[in-house]
Amino acid sequence: MRSSKPIVTSSGFLISFCVVILISLTRASTAQAPNYVGDDCHNKTPQALTDSYKANLNQLLSWLSTDAATSKGYNHTSFGTSTNAVYGLYDCRGDDAGYFCQFCVSTATREVLQRCPNQLSAVIWYDFCIFRYSNKNFFGKVTTSPWWSAGRAQASDPAEGKKAESFMRSLIGKAMENTTELGARGEFDLGGGRERYALVQCSRDLNSEGCKQCLETMVDRISQCCEQKQGWQVLAPSCMIKYDNYMFYQSTSSLNNAPNHTTTAKKGITKSKALIISISVLVAVVIISFSVYFWRKKNRKDEMPLERTPVFDDISQKESSLNTDLPTIPLFVIQQSTHNFSEKAKLGQGGFGPVYKGTMPDGEEIAVKRLSQTSGQGLEEFKNEVIFIAKLQHRNLVRLLGCCIEENEKLLVYEYMQNSSLDCHLFNEESRRKLNWKQRLHIINGIAKGILYLHEDSRLKVIHRDLKASNVLLDSEMNPKISDFGLARTFDGAQNQEATRRVMGTYGYMAPEYAMGGLFSVKSDVFSFGVLLLEIICGKRISGFYLSDHGQSLLIYTWNLWREGKCLELMDPMLEDSNVDKGGVLKCIHIGLLCVQEDASDRPTMSTVVVMLASDTMTFPKPNRPAFSVGKMFLGDSSSTSKNSKDPSVNEVTMSLITPR
Template sequence: MCTRDLSKEDCNTCLSSYIPQIKNLGNGHQQGGVLLGMSCYLRFEVYPFYNFSAINADTSPPVSSPPDAIVRTSPPVSSVPGKSNKTATVIAAIAIPAVAAVVLLPVTCFCLRKRWVNKKRAKKINAKHRPVVLDGRDEQELPDAESLLFDLVTLKEATDDFSEANKLGQGGFGPVYKGVLDDGQQIAVKRLSGNSSQGLIELKNEVFLVAKLQHRNLVRLLGCCLQEQERLLVYEYLPNTSLDKFLFDSVRRRQLDWRSRYKIIEGIARGLLYLHEDSRLKIIHRDLKASNILLDGDMNPKISDFGLAKLFDIDETQGNTSQIAGTYGYMPPEYVRQGVFSTKLDVYSYGVLVLEIVTGRKNSGFHASENAPDLLTYVWQHWTGGTPLDLKDQSLDGDDFRTEEMLRCVHIGLLCVHEDPTQRPSMTSIVLMLNSYSSSLPAPSPPTYYFPSYMMNRVQSMIDESSSQKSEKTVNDASITEMDPR
């Protein structure tokens, strides 16, 4: 029999071409056989196998994909009606899926290719609208970005529309306000001013960094808001605000006894160690100072303000920039002179901060002595003059004061401000120094004051002018930002 697409003449021609092959099946020893071609099906047996009722019920002959006839020979079988028809059904069951596979394979390949082309096209389109890159990492990496977004209306209600009564302070980038959410949670909202030098890149830097950092000595970021030209950062609320509000206030500094100060020194060290070594991102803060250390209700320190932070690869040791960003007085010489920065930049800033905590004196606008134009020189003169105890903040009177700890902190502070960054200790070593007295510390070297005298006079005049006008921003508070990340 033949498929319906063949004419009667073509069918006869096809079957006639198969008949000579019957003689060659099994060298004439076979008792029956089947020849299956693309459009023709020929079967012969030594017993009657015609079953008109079966043929009428299924007139579709088996079809196979091979171009040549498939030959099947069968041994003698008993003449059982319907037996041969079952054999044909088995052959058809094998042949039809094979044909289907051949037909569907190109279709499947076409669909997969089309999907790949569409995906590639979408990738090109997205590349044109790529978000701002932050040191090689983009904002799409923000964890759970939706959970970080606050509605502007919500923050206005929480802060009473940023009222002066809720203002906690003024930083280099804008004011900070206290707020209370509907569920009673207290928050601190950093509102970047319209003329703030902190741009969108710095803002995204801060959101990206702080959202990924989890440490008890780092401030916790709750979210941000970028609506109606507002740029807002929402933090956990810390009732005791910043360290400088206590340390440099003649009245409130008395609340910082030695136990509290030593805990703050240790906590800052652990926070920096986490940033430099223990977090999955190696981070240089670049703007460590007293106003960027916040205090919780138990006077535990939390490092804040990551707008100028730099991300490093784990195996990266230092970088270089042509635009200096940070706060004068806390920046090391190699950074000011050459733009070289590394983790030792934060170590230097930490050393200055430790000396401020011990002495209760600011490193800028120093008036302690005519022979000491800055805090570091003042400390070094007392250290080498044999009077290091005179460096102690006069408000540190009480039974809790420990002379050995105080002297050790001064020693560590001087090691941190070494002119050569390679000679400064790592934060790992500093944490060990603060918690172990079994090993002796290396001798410190004289710190180098890197401001020429004419620059120091200019800085001093700016501070005096700022104080007389009761400006909200002093030279020590204002950060010199870098708009283009490394």
């Protein structure tokens, strides 16, 4: 029971605080999101861009978006030379906090290609920022055309337009004095207790005179578009002005450059009112961050008209430079969704760190990987996840929703898988009873298609290197999704295999050439798939199979059954009472044996595997004996991330260091 006394003694403060929150909600919910305003690409005919110009444009977009995460709100650069050069800049409003700027710029660099496809030059405006690029060097040049205006609610005072124009001109003078920001903002009393707020901002590639010229041109246009409006903004590529009846900008001492038009009474603000204003701003920032996240999520597209290469600096040197295709979610949003990483929300623990279940304010369930502060190994996994999975889109791959790097936290946010991981169903006696052959075959096919996408169809050609039952997640309809790209590597389509001195992965699933000699290739994943396929058929772990009544490894046991014509003895006894397609089971065992052959060159590619799984008439080659050492070598494995997991919707990589014999 709660004591009523504290509530009575603090009721006045609580009421005041609630009022402040309501006011902040009303103002911030409509003001602080990177709302699209306009662009200059309407009715433009698409142009034939050269490959070199596209490549330079991609580099420009990636560089500027990445730079916005760590800059002070403005930067410009160029890529290429001669006829294929591309120039670009972003400029965030002077009151724009760091992550607002990052959200706005990353949104702009993505959407400019969608709204202005195949254009040599483009400008796109948002409430918080402007982004532009061109094949001509426009840095330092005043550009006032094309221009946009937007207005709302009719002004009740006919003279308001003239008063707003006068106040704007006073702000221009302040902007000229503020050479670092080239902007100013402030409020004035329209009369009758009505406050009005205004902002002027120039692109920071201009000098003071150029800024003044641009802003005065915008003010001159007020009479053409906005004089009778209560709230409006006028924008050009080189500057913008905005006016409204609520505080749409962030008011801080460092940004308060506007002239003081308040009355003497208003100058005498009490400490109590100052405290309330401070709390209002704090709550507004919280609501703003929510608005930014959900707007970003709503407008996110899976694919880009032009492919971009991520700029990835070393995390220890530049933690915010991760991947321009991946949204950044504010830390406090994740903390609230997971009840501040409470034990009740914890799903599991792995080499990367703990995994938590969370629920976003819109009701969406998520899984959050939290990098352990002491895990150097996890740092590499984190970097790999961001590089790879953010670039991959397939129905059989888990979806990475975003990441967070704030206050020494490194977090990855995934879609939540309602049916946990495959090992939770496959190696649990009660759950396995519900896993009929039709479902198992559906899972096998989905995994195969996911690996095929990684090897042959994705933007990045990827070797997963840690395919196992705990890294296959199941959604609400039992569709499989491959997860955990902490060990993944890209490969050149022309290369056959690559070597590594650090052999890392999970016992039992590693191909012999990788475990013994550090050689890995797409055929390494084929081997892991074969092991997983046989596990799905028999319902037993490869790691514990040797210690069971069979007295030999799963692979050798399956091989001996195949030679004796007794393959159906491998089938999970749980399937015997169901309507099983025994021909389909035999076919899958045959494919599994082909995948785990000792010589990598004998194993089929994943494209062949997918065809074999779909065919009822195809003649398969005879498999050769699996690697004889696999069973003995992996005898000691008892690792399974699911053992430490309540409901691991996103599993951790099981990391092992093996010394080749």
